[in-house]
Every structure is written in structure tokens, then in C-alpha cells.
Amino acid sequence: MSSGDPARPPRRVDRAGLVIAALLAGLAAVLVWDARGLQSAAMYGMGPEAMPVVVASGLALLAIGNFIDALRGNLPARESADPVPVVLILIGLALLIAIIGFGGGFILATSALFVTTSAAFGRRAILVDSIIALVMSTFIYLAFDRLLTLSLPAGPLERLL
Amino acid sequence: MMDTFAALAHGMAVAVQPMNLLYALIGVFLGTAVGVLPGIGPALTVALLLPVTYKLDPGGSLIMFAGIYYGGMYGGSTTAILINTPGESASMATALEGNKMAKAGRGGPALATSAIGSFVAGTIATIGLAFLAPWLVDFAVRFGPEDYFALMCVAFVTVSATFGDSPVRGLTSLFIGLTLGLVGIDKLTGQARLAFGIPELLDGVEVTTLAVGLFAVGEALYVASRRHHTEEKLEPVRGSLWMTKEDWKRSWKPWLRGTMFGFPIGALPAGGAEIPTFLSYSTEKRLTKHPEEFGKGAIEGVAGPEAANNASAAGTLVPLLTLGLPTSATAAMMLAGFQQYGLNPGPLLFAERPDLVWGLIASLFIANCMLLVLNLPLVGLWVRLLAIPQPWLYAGILVFATMGTIAAKPSVVELSMLAGFGVLGFLMRRFDFPIAPVVVGLILGPIAESQLRRALAISLGDPMTLVQSPISATLLAVALIALLAPFVMKGLGRFKANED
Numbered sequence: 001m002s003s004g005d006p007a008r009p010p011r012r013v014d015r016a017g018l019v020i021a022a023l024l025a026g027l028a029a030v031l032v033w034d035a036r037g038l039q040s041a042a043m044y045g046m047g048p049e050a051m052p053v054v055v056a057s058g059l060a061l062l063a064i065g066n067f068i069d070a071l072r073g074n075l076p077a078r079e080s081a082d083p084v085p086v087v088l089i090l091i092g093l094a095l096l097i098a099i100i101g102f103g104g105g106f107i108l109a110t111s112a113l114f115v116t117t118s119a120a121f122g123r124r125a126i127l128v129d130s131i132i133a134l135v136m137s138t139f140i141y142l143a144f145d146r147l148l149t150l151s152l153p154a155g156p157l158e159r160l161l
Numbered sequence: 162m163m164d165t166f167a168a169l170a171h172g173m174a175v176a177v178q179p180m181n182l183l184y185a186l187i188g189v190f191l192g193t194a195v196g197v198l199p200g201i202g203p204a205l206t207v208a209l210l211l212p213v214t215y216k217l218d219p220g221g222s223l224i225m226f227a228g229i230y231y232g233g234m235y236g237g238s239t240t241a242i243l244i245n246t247p248g249e250s251a252s253m254a255t256a257l258e259g260n261k262m263a264k265a266g267r268g269g270p271a272l273a274t275s276a277i278g279s280f281v282a283g284t285i286a287t288i289g290l291a292f293l294a295p296w297l298v299d300f301a302v303r304f305g306p307e308d309y310f311a312l313m314c315v316a317f318v319t320v321s322a323t324f325g326d327s328p329v330r331g332l333t334s335l336f337i338g339l340t341l342g343l344v345g346i347d348k349l350t351g352q353a354r355l356a357f358g359i360p361e362l363l364d365g366v367e368v369t370t371l372a373v374g375l376f377a378v379g380e381a382l383y384v385a386s387r388r389h390h391t392e393e394k395l396e397p398v399r400g401s402l403w404m405t406k407e408d409w410k411r412s413w414k415p416w417l418r419g420t421m422f423g424f425p426i427g428a429l430p431a432g433g434a435e436i437p438t439f440l441s442y443s444t445e446k447r448l449t450k451h452p453e454e455f456g457k458g459a460i461e462g463v464a465g466p467e468a469a470n471n472a473s474a475a476g477t478l479v480p481l482l483t484l485g486l487p488t489s490a491t492a493a494m495m496l497a498g499f500q501q502y503g504l505n506p507g508p509l510l511f512a513e514r515p516d517l518v519w520g521l522i523a524s525l526f527i528a529n530c531m532l533l534v535l536n537l538p539l540v541g542l543w544v545r546l547l548a549i550p551q552p553w554l555y556a557g558i559l560v561f562a563t564m565g566t567i568a569a570k571p572s573v574v575e576l577s578m579l580a581g582f583g584v585l586g587f588l589m590r591r592f593d594f595p596i597a598p599v600v601v602g603l604i605l606g607p608i609a610e611s612q613l614r615r616a617l618a619i620s621l622g623d624p625m626t627l628v629q630s631p632i633s634a635t636l637l638a639v640a641l642i643a644l645l646a647p648f649v650m651k652g653l654g655r656f657k658a659n660e661d
Binding site: 017020030031038051052055062065069074075076078080094096097106109110114115117129140144150151153 | 386579587
């Protein structure tokens with residue numbers, strides 16, 4: 001409408017918004033696909049497959065709504081994002097999951113997460129942070145495992161304590 | 162009337178047992194300490210501290226919860242005032258004026274008026290809760306399953322349409338939550354839905370995993386991604402901590418007005434402290450004798466919204482305790498706290514475990530008093546917590562966040578879900594989708610479904626049962642109006658924080 005107005009840039013199609021709309025539509029499809037395998041055992045009223053279909057219909061409608069918003073460029077303005085720290089934290093989470101999964105124990109797992117997160121937020125003193133992380137997580141392990149008797153997974157380090 | 166006093170007195174007797182006082186004190190202390198950390202709102206505070214209460218008995222745990230809840234609220238406003246990073250949208254108004262006051266060297270009075278205002282509002286609202294609850298319980302006993310279903314529809318609509326900027330994005334969040342709520346074994350027929358053959362998914366999605374993932378991991382990812390934009394600045398608390406006579410004179414009316422906004426709106430199944438804080442802020446701006454100070458640090462702009470925020474927090478406990486209806490992310494976490502002991506809030510709980518319910522209500526009073534006494538003298542300690550360097554702060558938050566999941570279910574699947582929800586939370590923040598409806602959808606979706614199916618089973622499959630009950634018909638009409646209204650009156654009454 002106001003393409004001649006220099007103060008307002010013309011609205012552009014928001015690609016990320018299109019992806020969001022596609023994901024919602026995909027989620028709706030998954031729901032319907034999953035619901036097809038359910039048997040309606042209820043004599044009266046709704047069976048277990050009714051609610052997924054209702055939710056899927058809602059998601060499909062919302063996919064359309066988001067699609068329209070994206071076409072109109074109606075999404076709120078975003079500032080640029082730095083992917084590096086995000087990836088670093090995700091690596092930290094992956095390390096944590098792997099260490100827990102392979103029986104490395106609570107202390108090593110959370111220390112790995114601590115050091116990567118700290119690095120993601122701009123710290124470069126990995127050795128110092130590692131020591132802090134090990135001391136802190138050992139302390140947490142002792143406090144929660146021994147004092148509050150929560151069972152935290154034990155690995156080689158925990159067995160030494 | 163007398164019943165309420167008797168019940169409350171009984172609750173007090175439970176709450177003042179030395180062990181329970183200690184639990185309340187620990188809760189208040191932990192709640193404030195965690196809530197004061199930047200980016201952590203009351204909902205996350207409750208989610209993070211849930212594992213701490215695993216091993217306690219239900220009574221003690223709920224009392225500690227009351228403390229954590231109010232402590233998290235106090236902590237959040239301290240952060241909003243001193244570093245202008247409101248942990249949740251309800252603290253936005255506080256940050257607006259409070260941070261300006263702190264910059265002008267009046268951080269002390271800003272903290273004081275927010276603490277005392279919270280105390281006043283919390284106390285009045287808790288009294289309101291104590292008197293409204295039995296009345297509402299009497300009413301709620303008559304609710305049939307179709308009425309509960311209709312009530313939940315109202316909550317779904319108001320929670321998702323009133324939060325955030327756009328009803329489409331709010332509803333999208335809600336439906337993501339509803340989808341997550343479908344995961345697991347269907348309770349009526351024993352069939353697995355959306356489990357994809359993964360045994361861990363049969364139990365469904367854990368509310369704490371979702372909340373901690375969305376709030377803690379998501380927030381950490383989001384802050385990390387935009388670290389290059391903003392440098393948080395901690396305002397030192399200079400000058401006197403105490404309010405002058407003038408400050409008192411300018412504060413007491415906003416406190417009361419804020420309470421009047423906060424409690425009724427919080428008690429409605431509309432949820433969200435955002436609207437009452439906004440109403441309070443704009444009212445104070447209109448009524449003040451010092452309009453020139455607004456935007457530069459007016460004490461009324463802290464006193465009113467803070468009171469409204471706390472009153473509405475107590476208000477959300479009304480539908481939570483009497484109907485089992487959580488209308489905010491924090492209330493959803495409280496419900497999760499009940500559920501870990503197999504307790505379902507609602508009329509039945511008032512009848513079966515009055516000691517628990519009234520003990521909790523009485524502890525709210527006690528927690529409030531403890532906070533008033535603790536908070537101001539300890540402000541130096543909280544400020545020091547705020548000064549933790551950002552890398553260690555977020556690294557520590559993530560360690561604590563994952564610890565809760567590791568302690569509850571140390572499985573690769575559960576931890577992967579936590580990480581996945583973290584990514585979801587990050588993307589939702591980045592694209593401005595509200596978070597709270599997801600949590601409410603997850604926790605209320607399955608309840609709404611089972612109520613609907615129960616209603617239809619009773620009526621032999623006749624859907625007209627939903628409109629034949631007058632309560633249900635009215636509530637469904639309300640839900641429909643609430644759903645359509647934002648599309649009709651687009652942009653009406655939306656609160657936008659002024660850019661700095």
C-alpha cells in the first residue's frame with residue numbers, strides 16, 4: 001500500500017514464518033497419522049482418536065493463520081542472533097546426555113555442560129572453569145545424593161567419594 | 162463465615178509447627194535467591210525447586226512451595242528494579258519505573274515500596290482467597306464434567322488470547338501444549354498415543370521437564386544468542402534503603418488500588434498478571450500528582466504494579482485450589498507440585514484434606530510476613546547474587562535445570578526431551594510466541610479431554626449435554642466471546658513496554 005513511503009519499508013514475506021506454518025501443518029499430519037492406528041473402544045461418546053483429530057484441526061487452522069501472517073510479513077521484528085553460543089550450549093547438552101547415557105556419572109556430565117555454557121557466554125578460561133565446575137558439581141552431588149537422598153547417577157568419580 | 166475462621170485457625174495451627182515454619186523459611190529463602198537471578202521468573206523458580214521437595218511429606222512440601230512462590234515473586238521484582246531484566250511480563254511495569262528510580266539513586270525506596278506493597282497486596286489477597294475459596298467450593302461441587310470441560314475452554318482461550326501480542330501466536334502455543342498433552346497412554350482405553358514405540362513416552366510428557374526446558378534452557382539459549390546486543394548493567398543501591406514520609410504518602414493508595422486490580426483479575430480464570438499490572442500502571446499515571454516523573458522513576462509506578470502483580474498471584478490460587486484450574490505458568494507448576502503426591506486440587510481436596518489446603522493458605526500469610534522481615538535487611542545479599550558473572554550464572558542455571566531431570570528420571574530420552582524443549586523455548590522466544598500457554602495446555606489438555614469424554618459417556622454420546630447445563634452453556638459462550646473478541650478489537654488494550 002505504502003510502497004512509495006520511504007519511512008516504511010515494504011512488507012516482505014517472512015521465510016521463517018513460512019517454515020513455522022509448514023511445521024505446524026506437519027505436526028497436524030503426524031497427529032492424524034498416529035490417531036488412525038487407534039481403536040475406538042468407546043460405545044458412547046468419544047474414543048481416544050477424537051481428541052488428536054480435534055487438536056490436529058486446530059493446528060491446521062493455526063498453520064493457515066501463521067502462513068497468512070508470514071505472507072503479510074506480520075511477524076514482530078527480530079534482532080540478529082549469534083548462532084555460535086547456541087550451538088556451544090547444545091553441544092554441552094549433547095555431552096551431558098552422552099555422559100549420562102554411557103554411565104559417566106553426574107559430576108562429569110554436569111561439569112561438561114557448565115564449561116561449554118560458560119564458554120558460550122564468552123569465558124575463555126576453560127581450565128579454571130573446569131575446576132570450578134568439578135568442585136561445584138561434586139558439592140551438589142554430595143548435598144543431594146547424601147543429604148536429600150535423591151538418587152543421582154553415579155560414574156567413576158562418584159564411586160570414589 | 163465462622164467456618165472460614167475456624168478453618169483458617171486450624172490451618173495456622175498446622176503452619177506454625179516448628180518444622181513447618183522451618184520449611185516455610187527455607188522456601189522463602191530459596192525462592193528469593195533463585196527468583197532474584199536475572200531471567201528467572203516465579204514459574205521457573207518453582208520448577209527448579211520442585212526436586213528439592215521430592216522427599217518431604219505433602220504438607221511440608223506444599224508449605225515450602227508457598228514460600229518459594231512468594232519468594233520468587235519478591236526476587237523477580239528486585240531483579241527488575243536493579244538490572245531492568247524482568248523475568249516475566251508481569252514485572253515489566255515495575256522495571257519501567259523501578260529501574261529509573263535505581264538509576265537516579267533511589268533504588269532503596271523502590272525496593273522498599275515494592276516489598277511493602279507486595280506484603281500489603283499479598284496479605285489482602287490471601288484474605289480474599291481464604292473467604293472466596295469455601296464459597297467457590299460450595300459452588301463447584303455442583304459442577305458436572307461438562308461444566309468442568311466448559312470452564313477449561315474458558316481458561317484455554319483467555320490464557321492464550323490474552324498473553325502475547327497476537328491471538329494466532331497465543332493459540333499456536335496452546336495447541337503445541339495440547340499436542341504434548343496427548344502423548345502417552347490414553348487412560349480410558351489403555352492405547353498409546355504419539356509414543357512412536359518409545360517406552361519412556363508412554364507415561365506422557367513430564368510438566369517439570371517441559372517447564373524447565375522452555376523456561377531455563379530456552380532462556381539461556383536466547384540470552385546467549387543475543388549477548389552481543391545488550392550489556393546488563395547492575396545498578397548499585399545507593400543512599401537510604403528506607404522510604405521517606407513523602408514516599409509513604411505516594412505509595413499507600415497505589416498499593417490498595419493495585420490490589421483491587423490484581424486480585425479479581427487473577428481470581429478469574431483469565432490468568433496472567435500482565436493485565437492488572439498494566440491497568441495499575443496506567444491508572445497511577447493518570448491519577449498521579451507528579452505526571453512529570455513518569456518514565457523517569459515515579460514511585461507510584463512501582464508501588465501500584467507490584468501490588469497488582471502480587472495480588473493477582475494470590476488470586477490465581479483461587480481457581481487453582483477450588484477448581485484445580487491453573488491459569489498461569491506458575492499456577493501450572495504449583496499443580497504439578499500437588500500432582501507429585503497424587504493430590505488433585507478441587508472441592509474434594511477441601512473436604513478430604515482440609516489440613517493441607519488450609520495449612521497452605523495459612524503458610525501464605527506466614528511466608529509473606531517472613532519476606533517482609535527478610536527481604537529488606539538481606540537486600541545486600543541479593544545484590545551480590547545479581548553480581549555473579551553472566552557465564553557462571555547461566556552455566557549454573559543449566560546445571561541446576563538439568564539436575565532436576567537427572568534426579569527425577571536419569572534417562573537419555575528424558576534429557577533429550579529437556580534439550581528439545583529448550584530449543585523449542587528458544588525458537589518461541591525468538592519468534593515471539595508466548596510460553597505460558599504451552600505449559601497450561603500440557604497440564605490442562607488431558608484433564609479437559611477426560612472431563613469431556615466423561616460428560617459424553619454419561620449423556621450416551623449426545624453432544625447437546627454441553628449446552629443443556631446452564632453453567633456449561635454460559636461458560637462456553639464466554640469462551641467463544643473471548644476467542645472472537647481479540648480478532649474483532651485488534652490491538653485494543655495491548656500493553657507495550659516503552660523502549661528504553
